Each structure stands twice: as structure tokens, then as C-alpha cells.
Amino acid sequence: MHADEINRAMTEALGREVYHYHLHVVYVPVVEKQILWSKRCKDKALVGTVKETVMQVSRSKKWASKPLLDDAGKPVLQKNGKPVLKKSYSILQDDFFNYMRNAGYTDVERGERGSTEEHLTVTQFKVQREQERLDSLTAQIDQKEQHLTQTNKTLSKTEKELAAVQKKATLTKEALIHARDLDYIGKRTFLGNYSLTEEEFSKLKKQADHGYMMDVENRRLKEELFTAKKEAVRWSNKYHDLWYDVKPYLDALHRAPELVRDFLEKILAPKQERTMNVPQRNRKRGQDVEL
Incomplete structure (x- = not known):
């Protein structure tokens, strides 16, 4: 087990370098091979008997193919009646999986049987991971x-x-500053009256004139608003009256649009023909005058 590849996503998330810890398992399939005594053996009684048994790196042609069994434990047959043989590589995977499980590695999972998926190379795997990381970053940027x-x-x-x-x-x-200034305009006399300077009187007069004009303007705007509201009510009533008048036509147009269109074309067609025939009659009259 070793770690030789940095995990960029976890490194960015935790703020420190995090590496992938992974385990490389290399296993070599072997078969037992019996070495027999040859004819050159001096003891003729040993010729053809087992001299020794060695473990030899196997090849698929040396693996014994086994019939494929169904759920009932019976061999699965082909159309020609011959049994379907289980591939030797599949047998090897089953044996290795069972061996690892029996050895206590209960978290080992066997590959999917009959799968046609191809394993990615290291470069392809890294490219795929980087693409997923890029897609994730792009989504975060968009968000x-x-x-x-x-x-x-x-x-x-x-x-x-x-x-x-x-x-x-x-x-x-x-407005508050102006109101405060008005509070201090003038001086109260002994008789209870107020005396104003010429500047104060002019300022107060201007404010009075401005207030009167604003009052007149406000009354005018109120009258215009009242008139506008009355007009709005009048036009609203006209709209509702018009809507009730054309409601039968709208209902007919909704239920049978083609019939309504044909009906209108028949009504409007004579008027259009009369309009088109007026120049023709005028030309005919002109010809009569020339004759």
C-alpha cells in the first residue's frame, strides 16, 4: 500500500495535502503439474509414475473448463445439446474471490459476471476525474x-x-429648518403684538404667497384627480357594456371559429364586389360618351 497521487478535491476542501492511499494486488494463476518418470529411468518400475508435483504458471488452455449450471444445479445446454462451458477466466475470478473472502477480506467485491466494460488506464482515469472536477468547478462558478x-x-x-x-x-x-426659522421671526412687544424687520416681513410675505399658490395648485390637482376618477369609472362601464354586447360573438367564435369565419365572409363578400364593380361601370359610361 502506498500513496503517490495527490487528491486535489480533498486538498482544496481541507486546506492541506491529501493523497490517495491504494493497494496494488498482483496474483499469478498457477496449476499443479505432475512430472512423470521418463523411459530413461533406470528403475523401469517407476516409468510413468509421478516423480514430483510442481506449481506452473498456467495458461488458459491448461485450465479445466467447467459446465455452466442453472439455479437447479443442472448443466445449461446449447441448441445442439452440448453443455455451455464456463470461461476459464471467470472460474479464476470466482476462485480468487472465494479465497479472499475465506481469508477474512469480507469487503472484497467480485466484478460483474459477463460484463463487457473495459477498465480505464491510469491516464484515462485521471482525465475522467479532472473532467468531473472541472464540471464541478464550472457549476460552482455558474452558481x-x-x-x-x-x-x-x-x-x-x-x-x-x-x-x-x-x-x-x-x-x-x-422643511424643518424653514419651519424652525419661522418660529424665531419677529419680536413680541409689551402690548402683545409682534414687530418685524423689513427683511423678516419680506420673507414671511413670500412664504405666504407661496403657500397660497400651493393651496390653489393642490385644489386644482384634486379637481383633476376627481375628474379623472369619474372618467375612469365611465370608461370602465363602457368597456363592460361593450364586452357584454360582443360576448355572444366571442362565444360563437370560440365554439365554431370556421362557421363564424364563413358567415362573415358571406356577409362581406357582396360589399367587396360592389366596391370592385364601381370602376368598371365608370369605364363603361366613359365608353358610351365617346361613342
């Missing part, structure tokens, strides 16, 4: 861009609202 766009919209809306509030606050502040 952040959408969030940034939404934040900018919210910020723009907030800035507009803030500008409106500031403008309103400025007007209110100016």
Missing part, C-alpha cells in the same frame, strides 16, 4: 455568477430606494 447577478440587482434596487429616501429626507430637513 456564484448567478448569485452575484442577483446580488447586483438587489444592490441596484437598494441604491435606488436609498436615493429616494435620501431625497425625501433632504426635503424634510429643509
Whole structure:
């Protein structure tokens, strides 16, 4: 077991270098081979008997193929009646899997039987992982861009609202300052009256004139608003009356649009023909005059 490849995703997530720990398992399939005594053996009684048994690296032709069994334990037959043989490589995988499980490695999983999937090379695997990482980063960037766009919209809306509030606050502040200045205009005399300077009198007169003009303007705007509301009610009533008048036509158009269209074409066709025949009659009259 060793670690020679950095895990970029975990490294970025944890802020420190994290490596892939993986185990390389290399196994060589072998078969037992019996070495027999040859004819050159001096003891003729030993010729043909087993001299020794050795473990030899096997090849597929040396593996004994086994019949494939069904759920009932019976051999699966081909169309010609011959048994279906289980591939030697599949037998090797089963034996290795059973051996590892019996040895205590219960988390070992066997590959899918009959699978046609090809294993990726190291380079292909790394490219695939990097592509997945790139897709994930791209999705995160898109999400952040959408969030940034939404934040900018919210910020723009907030800035507009803030500008409106500031403008309103400025007007209110100016009005308060002006009202405070008016409170200190003039001096009270011993007789209970107020005396004003020429500047104060001029300022107060201007404010009175402005207030009167604003009062007149407000009354005019109120009258226009009242008139506009009355007009809105009148046009609303006209709209509803018109809608009730054309409602049968709209219902007919919704239920049978083709019939309504044919009906209108028949009504409008004579009028169009009369309109088209007027120039022809005029030309005929002109010809009569020339004759």
C-alpha cells in the first residue's frame, strides 16, 4: 500500500495535502503439474509414475473448463445439446474471490459476471476525474455568477430606494429648518403684538404667497384627480357594456371559429364586389360618351 497521487478535491476542501492511499494486488494463476518418470529411468518400475508435483504458471488452455449450471444445479445446454462451458477466466475470478473472502477480506467485491466494460488506464482515469472536477468547478462558478447577478440587482434596487429616501429626507430637513426659522421671526412687544424687520416681513410675505399658490395648485390637482376618477369609472362601464354586447360573438367564435369565419365572409363578400364593380361601370359610361 502506498500513496503517490495527490487528491486535489480533498486538498482544496481541507486546506492541506491529501493523497490517495491504494493497494496494488498482483496474483499469478498457477496449476499443479505432475512430472512423470521418463523411459530413461533406470528403475523401469517407476516409468510413468509421478516423480514430483510442481506449481506452473498456467495458461488458459491448461485450465479445466467447467459446465455452466442453472439455479437447479443442472448443466445449461446449447441448441445442439452440448453443455455451455464456463470461461476459464471467470472460474479464476470466482476462485480468487472465494479465497479472499475465506481469508477474512469480507469487503472484497467480485466484478460483474459477463460484463463487457473495459477498465480505464491510469491516464484515462485521471482525465475522467479532472473532467468531473472541472464540471464541478464550472457549476460552482455558474452558481456564484448567478448569485452575484442577483446580488447586483438587489444592490441596484437598494441604491435606488436609498436615493429616494435620501431625497425625501433632504426635503424634510429643509422643511424643518424653514419651519424652525419661522418660529424665531419677529419680536413680541409689551402690548402683545409682534414687530418685524423689513427683511423678516419680506420673507414671511413670500412664504405666504407661496403657500397660497400651493393651496390653489393642490385644489386644482384634486379637481383633476376627481375628474379623472369619474372618467375612469365611465370608461370602465363602457368597456363592460361593450364586452357584454360582443360576448355572444366571442362565444360563437370560440365554439365554431370556421362557421363564424364563413358567415362573415358571406356577409362581406357582396360589399367587396360592389366596391370592385364601381370602376368598371365608370369605364363603361366613359365608353358610351365617346361613342
